[in-house]
Amino acid sequence: MARFNDMVAIVTGAGAGIGRACALRFAKEGAKVVICDISEKGANETKEMIEKEGGVAVTEIFDLLDSEAIFSAAKNTKEKFGRIDILVTSGGGSAGLIGKLTEFKDSEKATRDWVVGLNLTSTMDFCDAVVDTMIEQNYGKIINIASIAASVGIRYRCDYSAAKAGMVAFTKVLAVELGKYNISINCVSPGAIARENYNVDGMTKYGPNGRMGTPEEVANLVCFLASHEADFITGQDYIIDGGRVLGPGER
Numbered sequence: 001m002a003r004f005n006d007m008v009a010i011v012t013g014a015g016a017g018i019g020r021a022c023a024l025r026f027a028k029e030g031a032k033v034v035i036c037d038i039s040e041k042g043a044n045e046t047k048e049m050i051e052k053e054g055g056v057a058v059t060e061i062f063d064l065l066d067s068e069a070i071f072s073a074a075k076n077t078k079e080k081f082g083r084i085d086i087l088v089t090s091g092g093g094s095a096g097l098i099g100k101l102t103e104f105k106d107s108e109k110a111t112r113d114w115v116v117g118l119n120l121t122s123t124m125d126f127c128d129a130v131v132d133t134m135i136e137q138n139y140g141k142i143i144n145i146a147s148i149a150a151s152v153g154i155r156y157r158c159d160y161s162a163a164k165a166g167m168v169a170f171t172k173v174l175a176v177e178l179g180k181y182n183i184s185i186n187c188v189s190p191g192a193i194a195r196e197n198y199n200v201d202g203m204t205k206y207g208p209n210g211r212m213g214t215p216e217e218v219a220n221l222v223c224f225l226a227s228h229e230a231d232f233i234t235g236q237d238y239i240i241d242g243g244r245v246l247g248p249g250e251r
Contacts, residue, residue, distance in 0.1 A: 003227045004031035008081040010074070011035060012064065012126065013091030015042025017195045018145060018222075020049075021215035022088050025223050027055035034077050036060045036091065064091045064122035065114070074129035084133045086226045089126055089167075090145045092119040094160040101156040112159040119163035124170060127185075131178065140183040141226045144171050145218075148191045148241050164189070168237045175235030184234040186225045190218050191241025213242055 009026040013019035015037030023033045027050040035050075035057055037043040043059040050057040060076065062069035077084055093115075095101050100111045123144055134140025149157055150164040168187050175185045194212040221240055224230055239245060 002030040003223070003229075004029045004086070007031045007085040008077060008083050009033050009086035009088065009226070010077055010084060010126075010130065011088045011090060012122075013037060013089075013145075014046050015039040016046075017090075018190065018193060018215045018218045019088070019090035020046045021219035022090060022222050023057070024049060025216075025219045026086070026226070027057060028053065029223065031086065032056040032058075032081055034058055034060060034073070036062070036073055038063050038091075065117050067121075067125045070122065070125045071129045074126070074133070078133050083137055084130045085137070085140060087126060087130050087140070087142045088145065088222055088226070089123045089143070091122065092145070092163075094157050103156060104158040107158065115159035116163045116166075119160065120166040120170070123167050127170075127174060131183070134183050135178070135181045138182045140178075140181075141230075142171075142174070142183070142185040143222050143225050144168075144185070144187045145222075146171075146187045146189040146237065148189050148239055148245050150187075150189055150237070151239065152245050171237070172235045179234060184225075184231065186230075186233060186235065187237040188218060188221055188225070189237055189239045189241070191239070191244040193218060211242065213240060 004026055009031040011019050011023045014023040014035040023035055023046050027033045035043045035046050040061045043061055047057045047059050060073040095111050095115050144167050146167045147164040149161040150168045154161055171185050171187045192212045194214055218240055
């Protein structure tokens with residue numbers, strides 16, 4: 001399949017996990033991929049994997065909390081490739097990344113601001129950075145990676161849940177505003193997805209399917225939404241969690 005021939009896709013958090021799986025899938029189907037990540041090592045590994053298969057990829061190394069770097073990455077992409085067709089905002093995470101998961105009553109404002117900035121503000125910034133190019137092209141696909149935390153309460157993640165719920169609401173508004181420019185914007189909300197060094201003890205992770213998901217399964221959905229097959233879909237939030245939000249499965 002070559003659904004993305006001659007297209008340019010920006011993927012944040014593409015140095016590992018879901019972001020990497022999306023980047024690899026886009027490249028496999030013909031897209032030129034811009035790999036954005038804070039980890040130079042992870043980004044370069046993804047780039048090497050793409051190039052090994054004959055694909056085209058470049059890296060942009062920066063912190064998603066750096067708004068100027070986000071706009072610079074979009075500008076560099078437009079200058080290098082002449083267009084931006086797809087944006088996937090996979091980068092983000094909870095306070096667990098900095099070892100500060102707590103209940104709300106014990107949380108610190110600085111931590112909450114950091115989590116909201118990393119997830120919601122960075123998503124808004126990146127959409128802002130690419131939207132003028134997409135309007136100019138009269139075409140674009142944006143897929144924001146939210147979480148089931150936007151739909152259900154997850155203990156110790158008040159800030160993360162609020163930020164992801166904000167991403168879903170932001171996606172819906174943007175879809176309404178940008179539809180007239182042939183731009184589709186959707187959300188994908190994963191449940192527990194297997195990844196390296198991920199502690200799942202005590203989580204109701206399985207749901208009726210009885211297992212965790214894989215980054216590749218999320219990438220399947222993301223790439224469908226980014227393709228012309230999904231041109232009539234916009235403003236939606238797709239939960240991909242093996243049924244986890246339906247409740248715990250059999251043990």
